[in-house]
Amino acid sequence: MSLPNLLSLSFLVPFVAAKNDFSRAIRGLRGMQRRLLLVGHKLAAGGVALNTLVTVTTEADAIALFGEGSMLVAMWRDAKANADLGLPIDCFAIAPNGSAVAATSIIAITPPGNLAMSGEVMLYVGGERVSVGVTTADTANTVATKLINAVNANVALPVTAAATANLYECKLTARWGGPTGNDIDLRTTYYTDDRLPNSLIVTVPAMSGGAALPDVTPLIAAMNLYRATEIVCPFTDSTNMAILETELAARWLANNMQDGTVINAIRGTEAANTTWLSTRNSPHVHTITTTKDCTNPWELAASAGAAIESLAAIDPAMPATGIKLAGYKGPSQGNHWTIDQLNNMLVAGGCPLQIAPDYSGTLLRMVTNYKKTTSGAADRSMAELAWIKTMSYYRWFHVTEFQTKYQGFKIAQYITDPIPGQKIMTKQLGEEIMIGLYKLFMDAGLCQNMDYYRKTLVVEVDGPNGKLKVQDEPVIVTQHYQTEISSFVVAGQV
Structure with a gap:
């Protein structure tokens, strides 16, 4: 065995060198850092500067920063009421349009x-x-x-x-x-x-006359080198949605990987909601669709975003269904969607709620706005939010695994077995790493079918360019939403 040297061979002074390496200290799965970002308006009484990202942990801080009665304070309260311990809540106070009414x-x-x-x-x-x-x-x-x-x-x-x-x-x-x-x-x-x-x-006439949209462009600039895994944004107009969707698409690319998702909420008739959804197709946006409820849409989105991200922190593959949203006041008796309307919302890329007799609401099934390929073909490959959350974690874990444990390695194209004691990346070692990680994901109930994974795993070494290339096909665990039972009745004697 040839162990690597800690000191240069030309250093001859009697000396004792000891190195601590924590790259292998944590075994098994690690928790991905998750952050909830609330985007909204502050009041003049709020002390925080506009277009600034700030972490808010207490209600007193939220009031001091954004002003009591502001959109952001209400969103923070609802998010906090539905967030598990340990989920950081960041806020971004966006400026209203200069001519807003x-x-x-x-x-x-x-x-x-x-x-x-x-x-x-x-x-x-x-x-x-x-x-x-x-x-x-x-x-x-x-x-x-x-x-x-x-x-x-x-x-x-x-x-x-x-x-x-x-x-x-x-x-x-x-x-x-x-x-x-x-x-x-x-x-x-x-x-x-x-x-x-x-x-x-x-x-009591409905509120009306509010006009002049804000611009979310300053949010995009402020998010440089910052990652929120769930973003709550109340501005659902086409202009701001296009800006957000473009930014999210870029963040999901291999050269960025600061991926996250946006949640919003819209209230209206079935026709109004499905019309809005027909103009959206991003797999990185999920939308709560309601009708005749009391809770403001931005507060509902904050509640749901906190609940969804809290669940994803525990298990990204768990279906976000049956989760009661604390503080939500839904439509009164007889004013909610019928089961056909619930289905129409889901097919259109919206997420209706389940409303209880006490008017409270629970998450029913979380889908994304994605419905079609760029060529217009119907496609549900990125329609399930749990699949998006699972693969976000899968990618993050594999990237950080190589970043923390295999930096500073040499790479060899023609060595079949790693030399003991030498930090040399080979095809065989790459395969062992990927299969070992897949076993972790199987044990955690995130992936399945090791035989298929082994057969489809491709690992190559590009020695001249110092690259390890991997192509894998993880078989992710999906979600249980429906049960079908056929009972063939036999009456009397058999």
């Missing part, structure tokens, strides 16, 4: 005159309940004033309230400009036991 809604309380009975008037703003007590001494005007005061007293709401020239009205204005404010859900009654006083009418 905030969405508004004018709520009307009628009829005039004193109320016919005492009771409670409630208003749900993005799923958050605001209520005031009223008596027969109150008029429509005083009810409107009470609502204005109650809304403004809750500084966590995404809107502020003000009076109009008509004293029976309450004008709500989104705290930030842009079209996302149009998606803030407003309603009076939600649960079956919500009751307005008899004869009192509260007219």
Whole structure:
């Protein structure tokens, strides 16, 4: 055996040299670093600079950085409520468009005159309940004033309230400009036991008028040399989606490998949602599709993104199904998708939720926006999010394995067996490494069928260029979504 020298042979001074090498200290699978990135708007009260990546660990920090009532504080709260311990949450405060207009809604309380009975008037703003007590001494005007005061007293709401020239009205204005404010859900009654006083009418128009889109280009620049494995972005317009999809596609290439995925949420009718999905085809984007729910889409996306990435940190091949989203308020009874509509969403590349009788929501099945090849042929090869997450981890593990354990090796094209004690990469050693790693993935329930893997594994040494070339065909473990049972009944004696 010829062991490598630690000291030069020309160094003759009596000396004792000892080297510690930690490259083999960790055996078995390693955890891939995962990060959740929330992209959204801050308020002027927030202390962080715009277009800056920052890690946020506590609620107090989120409020100080982005301002109470901001989009990002709400997203952070929902992400934290659905994240496992140890998942870092980063945030990026993007600047609104310089000419952005905030969405508004004018709520009307009628009829005039004193109320016919005492009771409670409630208003749900993005799923958050605001209520005031009223008596027969109150008029429509005083009810409107009470609502204005109650809304403004809750500084966590995404809107502020003000009076109009008509004293029976309450004008709500989104705290930030842009079209996302149009998606803030407003309603009076939600649960079956919500009751307005008899004869009192509260007219609540949808938020509207929010306009002028932000530009996510500064996010792309800030992500240089930074990797988030799950990115929550609320801007679903075609321009910003194209920017994100292009960046993600580049990050999945072999010369980059800073791969990640984007999650967003859209709310609308079946036709509106499937129309939006028909314009998207990225395997690196997954979209929650809802209808008539209370929770703001950016908060829902933050909740789902945290839950999905927390599961992937434990096992990237586990199906993200049956996971309840803490804090989510879904559509009320009778207003959710039918089973055919659920299927239509999934086929179109969207991810509907399963809604429980208490209006809570759980992840049903996570698919990506990918549906077709570049030539337009139907293709589901990259439609399952769990497959994308599995191969992201598979690639990361193999790359880091060679980076940590086999740097500084020589390479030999004609040596059939590694020389003991010498750091020489050979075809045989490369095969042993790949098969050994595959065994780890099989033991972890991520891959299967070792015989096929061995037969299809190709390893070559390119000595003149110092390259080890590997082509493998991992057979990944897939997900269990359906069960089919055929029972052939026999009645009586057999």
